[in-house]
Amino acid sequence: MMNYFKMAYRNLGRHRRRSILSGLALALGTALLMFIAAFFEGEMRSSMEATLRLNSGHLQVQDADYDPDKLSVAWEYLIENPQQVAAQIEALDEVQAATPRLFASGIVSVADESIGVQIMGIVPDSEANAPYTEGLVSGEFLSADDREGIVIGLPLAESLGLKVGDQLNLLVNTSDGSVDEQLFTVRGIFTTGTTAYDKGIVFLPLAKSQAFSGAENHASMIFILLKDREQAEAVAAAIQGPGYQVKTWTELNELLVLVNDFSDAYLSIINLIILGVTATVIVNTLLMSVFERTREIGILSAIGMKGRQVITLFLAEASLLALGGITFGSLAGWAISAYYGKVGIYFGDFGMSNDFILQDRIYTILTPDAALNLIVTAFIITVLSSLYPARMASRMEPVEALHKAQ
Amino acid sequence: MEVAKLTDVTRIYRIGEVETRALNGITMTIESGEFTSLVGPSGSGKTTLLQLIGCLDRPTSGQVVINGKETTNLNRNQRADLRKGTIGFVFQFFALIPTLTAYENVEMPLLLNGKSPSERRKRVMELLEAVDITNHAHHRPDQLSGGQQQRVAVARALSTNPKMILADEPTANLDTENGEQVMEIMKKLNKETGTTFVFATHDPRVIKHATRVVTLHDGLIEKDSKQ
Ligand SMILES: Nc1ncnc2c1ncn2[C@@H]1O[C@H](COP(=O)(O)OP(=O)(O)OP(=O)(O)O)[C@@H](O)[C@H]1O
Ligand SMILES: [Mg+2]
Numbered sequence: 001m002m003n004y005f006k007m008a009y010r011n012l013g014r015h016r017r018r019s020i021l022s023g024l025a026l027a028l029g030t031a032l033l034m035f036i037a038a039f040f041e042g043e044m045r046s047s048m049e050a051t052l053r054l055n056s057g058h059l060q061v062q063d064a065d066y067d068p069d070k071l072s073v074a075w076e077y078l079i080e081n082p083q084q085v086a087a088q089i090e091a092l093d094e095v096q097a098a099t100p101r102l103f104a105s106g107i108v109s110v111a112d113e114s115i116g117v118q119i120m121g122i123v124p125d126s127e128a129n130a131p132y133t134e135g136l137v138s139g140e141f142l143s144a145d146d147r148e149g150i151v152i153g154l155p156l157a158e159s160l161g162l163k164v165g166d167q168l169n170l171l172v173n174t175s176d177g178s179v180d181e182q183l184f185t186v187r188g189i190f191t192t193g194t195t196a197y198d199k200g201i202v203f204l205p206l207a208k209s210q211a212f213s214g215a216e217n218h219a220s221m222i223f224i225l226l227k228d229r230e231q232a233e234a235v236a237a238a239i240q241g242p243g244y245q246v247k248t249w250t251e252l253n254e255l256l257v258l259v260n261d262f263s264d265a266y267l268s269i270i271n272l273i274i275l276g277v278t279a280t281v282i283v284n285t286l287l288m289s290v291f292e293r294t295r296e297i298g299i300l301s302a303i304g305m306k307g308r309q310v311i312t313l314f315l316a317e318a319s320l321l322a323l324g325g326i327t328f329g330s331l332a333g334w335a336i337s338a339y340y341g342k343v344g345i346y347f348g349d350f351g352m353s354n355d356f357i358l359q360d361r362i363y364t365i366l367t368p369d370a371a372l373n374l375i376v377t378a379f380i381i382t383v384l385s386s387l388y389p390a391r392m393a394s395r396m397e398p399v400e401a402l403h404k405a406q
Numbered sequence: 407m408e409v410a411k412l413t414d415v416t417r418i419y420r421i422g423e424v425e426t427r428a429l430n431g432i433t434m435t436i437e438s439g440e441f442t443s444l445v446g447p448s449g450s451g452k453t454t455l456l457q458l459i460g461c462l463d464r465p466t467s468g469q470v471v472i473n474g475k476e477t478t479n480l481n482r483n484q485r486a487d488l489r490k491g492t493i494g495f496v497f498q499f500f501a502l503i504p505t506l507t508a509y510e511n512v513e514m515p516l517l518l519n520g521k522s523p524s525e526r527r528k529r530v531m532e533l534l535e536a537v538d539i540t541n542h543a544h545h546r547p548d549q550l551s552g553g554q555q556q557r558v559a560v561a562r563a564l565s566t567n568p569k570m571i572l573a574d575e576p577t578a579n580l581d582t583e584n585g586e587q588v589m590e591i592m593k594k595l596n597k598e599t600g601t602t603f604v605f606a607t608h609d610p611r612v613i614k615h616a617t618r619v620v621t622l623h624d625g626l627i628e629k630d631s632k633q
Pocket of ligand 1: 419420421426427428446447448449450451452453454455606
């Protein structure tokens with residue numbers, strides 16, 4: 001076996017530049033694939049994370065008639081005594097945080113500029129607000145009994161020229177179908193890293209939002225985070241109650257879950273395409289060597305080398321190329337992924353739908369599983385595709401050697 | 407003892423519509439220990455005949471028996487197996503593997519025959535000694551002269567102690583001195599080990615050494631004489 005590799009190594013050395021180039025093609029393919037895999041993983045994880053943390057939570061308890069698209073604060077759509085319900089749920093072991101939230105639609109105006117927003121009434125000290133409190137860029141977060149304070153997102157603040165301490169006029173659609181308005185003082189400005197989300201939402205303390213919108217002792221939902229999201233079904237079953245509906249994160253994010261499930265298949269297709277291209281380069285290189293070495297193969301055959309051994313010789317060449325190319329490529333792919341895993345890739349405002357939040361900056365994540373998978377696949381595809389030129393070589397008749405010697 | 411026996415062998419090459427009758431019905435036997443020359447004008451079928459004796463090719467019709475074994479129906483791998491223990495080749499253009507050193511070229515058939523490293527080493531050194539290449543053992547073919555390359559090729563052909571060595575114009579690309587040296591080596595081996603040699607050649611210096619001269623013409627044996 002050693003001898004095959006020794007011969008293979010020297011044969012590759014005969015056309016050093018060609019060997020290096022085809023090794024590089026393989027390296028490039030591998031590196032590219034690793035980066036794509038890392039990018040996908042990063043994107044999927046970040047959008048999953050952002051969607052769950054900002055939008056859906058792991059579970060939501062809603063009134064049986066609640067319609068998330070309406071943002072109506074009419075009592076018939078809302079949960080009564082939400083603080084009490086939330087406290088009961090939060091007492092469960094599996095639950096990390098359960099907090100009432102009230103959604104209403106409103107319009108923010110400063111001077112003669114107006115922007116439509118979603119008003120979210122929150123219990124300020126709930127753990128579930130971590131993405132906002134941690135993302136505070138200036139000022140401070142709300143306190144529960146603040147009657148004039150509001151917290152807004154950075155893009156909204158920028159577009160309206162608002163700073164902490166400035167005042168804005170907020171108009172709200174109330175539960176009786178009319179409107180109300182009031183001046184609020186900006187207490188804090190936050191960013192979650194998703195511009196599309198930050199520019200369309202403002203926070204009021206739950207009590208203030210209830211009073212302001214006429215929702216009184218009601219909330220749109222109990223927003224629940226679990227210690228382990230896989231337990232969503234079990235907890236949902238446990239907190240079922242008459243007049244409520246409990247929705248799990250998989251139900252709330254059907255599209256996202258679907259995309260997540262498909263991303264593996266999607267990635268596999270990309271892998272096959274790119275590896276197919278690189279394999280073609282390798283096959284081409286080997287075919288050239290086979291043609292150039294017709295005579296030599298004939299000689300080897302004349303002195304007793306069997307077809308199988310000729311195949312082994314060419315497979316050894318392919319393996320060495322693969323080993324070199326893939327090693328180099330995975331190192332490069334790993335380095336690039338590690339780099340962009342640290343600094344991220346900035347895409348800016350993606351836009352946002354209700355069930356899909358993409359962050360402005362995506363951090364690549366290369367999992368050992370994905371890397372190993374790729375390395376093994378690339379190796380197997382390269383060696384398998386070299387079977388064709390190898391078999392071709394093995395079928396050459398030794399007569400060629402004597403004939404060409406004339 | 408018969409090393410090779412050919413009965414009514416023909417070989418017709420077909421390229422498109424064109425048929426070339428390279429051999430037209432050859433019947434001959436080669437006895438163990440012979441030192442035979444195949445001679446004849448260009449195109450008379452010498453190389454073709456050598457290829458058939460060496461199981462590198464199959465006849466269009468007729469029988470080729472090597473070492474008592476009928477070869478006509480053997481497949482590519484079976485023929486390779488038969489060759490590697492019993493037949494050695496020396497080609498006109500030296501035909502060494504360019505990536506391997508002189509030593510490794512001679513070692514190759516031994517490797518293919520599954521000989522142990524110590525056996526291989528001993529045999530290769532012995533052979534390089536015999537063809538006087540010991541000083542150049544670790545040179546690659548392109549670092550050797552034509553005569554040295556052909557001597558390495560002879561050593562390679564001999565490495566597995568084949569019963570028969572087939573050589574196609576072994577001296578055609580060598581000057582008088584080198585040609586003579588290669589012939590001397592083969593002659594000596596023929597005497598000492600009884601190895602059978604068959605040459606295809608135009609070279610009077612080779613024919614001079616032969617114990618038997620077979621003259622071909624248009625794919626037929628025109629003359630077969632012992633000398
Ligand atoms: N592979 C081949 N395909 C077609 N025709 C061939 C092939 N090999 C040999 N021939 C033809 O067969 C005939 C005999 O060729 P062969 O090579 O045996 O002659 P030769 O006696 O060795 O000649 P030379 O002295 O020139 O080497 C020639 O007419 C040649 O053109
Ligand atoms: Mg010839």
